[in-house]
Amino acid sequence: MTTATDALMPYDEVLERFDPVLGLEVHVELGTATKMFCGCPTAFGAPPNTQVCPTCLGLPGSLPVVNGVAVESAVRIGLALNCTIVDWCRFARKNYFYPDIPKNFQISQYDEPIAVDGRFDIELEDGATFRVRIERAHMEEDTGKSLHVGGSTGRIHGAEYSLLDYNRAGVPLIEIVTKPITGTGARAPEVARVYVAALRDVLRGLGVSDVRMDQGSLRCDANVSLMPKGATEFGTRTETKNVNSLRSVERAVRHEMQRQAAVLAAGGTVVQETRHFDENTGFTRPGRVKETAEDYRYFPEPDLVPVAPDTEWVIGLRKALPEPPAERRRRVQTDWDLSDLELRDMVNAGALDLITATVDAGAPAAQARSWWMSYLSQEANTRGIELAELPITPVEVARVVALVAEGGLTNNLARQVVDGVLAGEGTPDEVVESRGLAVVSDDSSLVAAVDEALAAQPDVVEKVRGGKVAAAGAIVGAVMKATGGKADAKRVRELVLERCAQ
Amino acid sequence: MNTISRDEVAHLARLARLAVTEDELDTFAAQLDVILASVARVGEVAADDIPPTSHAVPLTNVFRADEVRPGLTQQQALSGAPATEDGRFKVPQILGGDE
Numbered sequence: 001m002t003t004a005t006d007a008l009m010p011y012d013e014v015l016e017r018f019d020p021v022l023g024l025e026v027h028v029e030l031g032t033a034t035k036m037f038c039g040c041p042t043a044f045g046a047p048p049n050t051q052v053c054p055t056c057l058g059l060p061g062s063l064p065v066v067n068g069v070a071v072e073s074a075v076r077i078g079l080a081l082n083c084t085i086v087d088w089c090r091f092a093r094k095n096y097f098y099p100d101i102p103k104n105f106q107i108s109q110y111d112e113p114i115a116v117d118g119r120f121d122i123e124l125e126d127g128a129t130f131r132v133r134i135e136r137a138h139m140e141e142d143t144g145k146s147l148h149v150g151g152s153t154g155r156i157h158g159a160e161y162s163l164l165d166y167n168r169a170g171v172p173l174i175e176i177v178t179k180p181i182t183g184t185g186a187r188a189p190e191v192a193r194v195y196v197a198a199l200r201d202v203l204r205g206l207g208v209s210d211v212r213m214d215q216g217s218l219r220c221d222a223n224v225s226l227m228p229k230g231a232t233e234f235g236t237r238t239e240t241k242n243v244n245s246l247r248s249v250e251r252a253v254r255h256e257m258q259r260q261a262a263v264l265a266a267g268g269t270v271v272q273e274t275r276h277f278d279e280n281t282g283f284t285r286p287g288r289v290k291e292t293a294e295d296y297r298y299f300p301e302p303d304l305v306p307v308a309p310d311t312e313w314v315i316g317l318r319k320a321l322p323e324p325p326a327e328r329r330r331r332v333q334t335d336w337d338l339s340d341l342e343l344r345d346m347v348n349a350g351a352l353d354l355i356t357a358t359v360d361a362g363a364p365a366a367q368a369r370s371w372w373m374s375y376l377s378q379e380a381n382t383r384g385i386e387l388a389e390l391p392i393t394p395v396e397v398a399r400v401v402a403l404v405a406e407g408g409l410t411n412n413l414a415r416q417v418v419d420g421v422l423a424g425e426g427t428p429d430e431v432v433e434s435r436g437l438a439v440v441s442d443d444s445s446l447v448a449a450v451d452e453a454l455a456a457q458p459d460v461v462e463k464v465r466g467g468k469v470a471a472a473g474a475i476v477g478a479v480m481k482a483t484g485g486k487a488d489a490k491r492v493r494e495l496v497l498e499r500c501a502q
Numbered sequence: 503m504n505t506i507s508r509d510e511v512a513h514l515a516r517l518a519r520l521a522v523t524e525d526e527l528d529t530f531a532a533q534l535d536v537i538l539a540s541v542a543r544v545g546e547v548a549a550d551d552i553p554p555t556s557h558a559v560p561l562t563n564v565f566r567a568d569e570v571r572p573g574l575t576q577q578q579a580l581s582g583a584p585a586t587e588d589g590r591f592k593v594p595q596i597l598g599g600d601e
Binding site for chain 2: 032033034038039040041047048049050051052053054056057059065066067068069070071088090096097098099102146147148149159160161162163164165166295299300302304305306307308
């Protein structure tokens with residue numbers, strides 16, 4: 001078991017000698033309320049074995065029944081990836097002996113997936129479009145979670161025993177498999193990452209999953225092989241699992257290319273195996289030797305009748321698909337007149353949805369963008385969370401923008417209102433009310449404050465009267481301080497100059 | 503002719519992590535052979551015009567509403583387990599040291 005000692009070939013040399021071939025398998029956990037074949041809840045993070053029933057525990061006499069919403073999600077995912085939705089398909093039993101599914105088989109789809117032959121165009125970092133062809137998307141159930149105890153660091157190897165939590169067993173999964181991806185050259189790692197990112201955006205847009213890679217609701221297995229330059233036959237591939245961030249997808253592909261190249265250059269052969277990605281080192285290490293498809297002894301699931309999507313129903317679902325993220329981005333860029341960089345920053349910050357929702361709630365695009373991309377982005381950074389996780393909604397941001405536009409708030413006050421909303425003090429209007437943040441627009445009270453400030457600084461008044469208008473700033477500052485920042489500074493300045501002139 | 507070889511039985515036993523002795527391999531291979539031969543007789547009556555049948559009832563699209571139904575408590579779920587720890591099912595080491 002070599003790990004950190006694996007030899008790696010320099011990346012440039014890999015590319016001089018070999019062409020990479022990728023195959024990406026993405027598993028997405030659907031956001032349905034219940035599991036694929038039983039009515040158990042699917043919420044993440046519940047105490048172990050509290051979301052289980054006789055069906056997902058594989059107890060004798062229990063029978064599965066298909067979740068209709070999961071089938072609809074599968075069809076919508078297939079359509080979004082330009083797949084053909086088959087008019088008839090079955091589930092299949094995949095038999096194996098690991099205890100992560102208590103039935104001793106996983107209900108999946110084998111040679112009759114619900115969606116086949118798709119294509120998905122992704123946009124690489126320099127704006128170039130790359131077409132990924134989709135082999136299939138099929139329905140299956142997730143496995144339970146294993147905890148390996150004893151031995152080293154919770155790994156399966158060397159463990160003395162394993163502990164099983166079946167809360168996740170039976171959660172609906174859609175597996176999306178690409179056809180072999182060739183012709184990427186040096187960009188193979190980037191293509192892999194961008195593909196997963198673009199797929200995540202599409203799935204999020206469909207609303208079928210929360211697509212949280214950190215929580216495992218979106219998982220990528222990266223198949224990588226190399227063929228010598230000029231060869232036409234694919235080399236032996238490895239499948240790297242446990243790749244649970246976009247950055248890791250890129251690193252894992254790059255590492256496997258360098259590792260396999262070193263093996264091949266030394267006259268060795270690549271072993272077809274499952275490898276595990278180590279987030280800390282960026283290395284992969286071998287896992288179990290894969291069963292062959294034959295070992296799984298697939299056969300049609302006798303406990304479930306076939307699924308035959310109605311053509312009209314599928315057409316209706318296709319018509320109701322949301323605008324694809326890439327098209328939406330292009331439209332937003334044109335509508336809001338954004339540079340490529342500005343758009344990319346927004347997308348990378350996860351701000352696009354939030355900003356569009358703020359605009360939909362009535363805010364001008366420039367203000368909506370400014371709030372999310374500067375003040376709120378900083379706040380999210382400070383808290384170490386995603387923008388979308390901030391406890392403020394686009395509607396609330398739009399309300400703050402409206403209050404400023406109506407003259408009810410200054411920019412400074414608006415930030416205080418946002419702070420209040422973020423602190424859980426209620427809606428913007430409630431924060432304005434409870435913190436007493438409304439702009440003092442009543443001239444008579446302002447005049448009183450101005451007169452007070454003028455009386456306190458007679459020397460400044462002399463300077464202003466002597467023509468040093470800039471000196472008025474000191475008075476304005478004093479008034480702003482006296483009113484707790486609730487006055488409109490521009491109006492205060494006007495009043496100061498008026499009073500000095502009298 | 504045998505429908506399953508002794509080697510295939512050994513392979514299945516390895517996949518299932520079953521420790522099967524040499525003698526047992528002979529016994530099981532012979533027994534499985536009889537079972538498989540019996541099942542294979544179905545093929546004798548299946549003509550070319552009969553498609554493989556996976557379901558005896560002509561039903562499709564039997565779906566369930568996506569509504570939560572009560573399941574088991576942790577205690578109930580674990581009640582039949584030979585061993586438990588921290589609310590989880592405890593099972594023997596899954597892979598051998600060399601796998």
